Amino acid sequence: MKLIIGNKNYSSWSLRGWLAVKQSGLHFDELTVPIMGEEWDRLKHDMGEVQPSSGKVPILWDGDTVVWDSLAILEFCADKVGRERFWPKDETARGMARAMVAEMHSGYQSLRRELPMNIRRRVELPGLSEATRDDIVRILTLWAEARARHGSAGPYLFGTFGAADIFYAPVVTRFQTYGIGVPGFAQAYIEAICEHDWMREWIGAAEEEDWVIEQYEVMA
Structure with missing residues (x-):
């Protein structure tokens, strides 16, 4: 498999797709393409014949299968390796996790607009x-609510790391970037996410990137 992602410093959807494939345990090659650059324009042109929503990241290639959209990538991986790797086994917890992921996927437009992801910035x-x-x-x-009702098995939203954590991980980075004050339980969760090996890997790579997208640097 090959996963095409955008700049790690800025691309929240790429982070979600990348974490989803990492969670699957499947081997994949990673291709990072600076969004809003010439290479990105070429890729969008090349993808036009196989990806109707061309111009978006992440994109997962698996043989002849092309999957775009981070939630679709997560579900594709869950189908391949077993859905219990991503979703809680308990039906009530699973229902809440699905609703939270769906809400993150389609909502919070003001937060996205006012607090764009920028891992390097404070x-x-x-x-x-x-x-x-x-x-x-x-x-x-x-x-x-997730932590109180379903989080007793570990430090993540539903105890063990899963789909809900994957989808809210970029929010964690935003809270840190913009110094959003949170209660103690949320700070503990933020620390757990940031200390996860995959997040440490992503954040380290983001800090080493030399690509700069000015419109995200002048905001706020």
């Missing part, structure tokens, strides 16, 4: 919009 914001504050409160509420 910014003290003078204030946040009401919509972004609402997004943050909603996320922290979901984290609290």
Whole structure:
């Protein structure tokens, strides 16, 4: 398999796709393409015949199969190796995990817009919009409920590392980048995510990248 991702410093969806394939345990080759560069423009052109939503990362190639969209990649990998590797075994916990992943996949537009992922940066914001504050409160509420109801088996949202952690990992980096204050239980969860071997690998690579996308550096 081959996974095409964007800049590790900026691309939250690439992080989700990459973590999903890592969680599968399957071997894959990784191709990082700087988004908004000439190489990215060439790739989008080449992908046009096989990927209707060309121009988005991540993209997973597995033989003749091409899968784009991070949630589709996660589900594709789950089908190959067993869904229990990604989702809680308990039906109630699994239902909540699926709803949380779906909400992250389609929601929180204000947070995404106002707090773009930028792992290398540390910014003290003078204030946040009401919509972004609402997004943050909603996320922290979901984290609290998942940890309280289903997190007794370990430090992650549903105890063991899985799909929900994969999808909220970029939010963890955003909270750190912009110095978002969180309650103790959430800080413990943030530390658990950042100390995960795969996250340490991704963050280390992001810090070593020399690509800069100016529009993400001047925001906030």
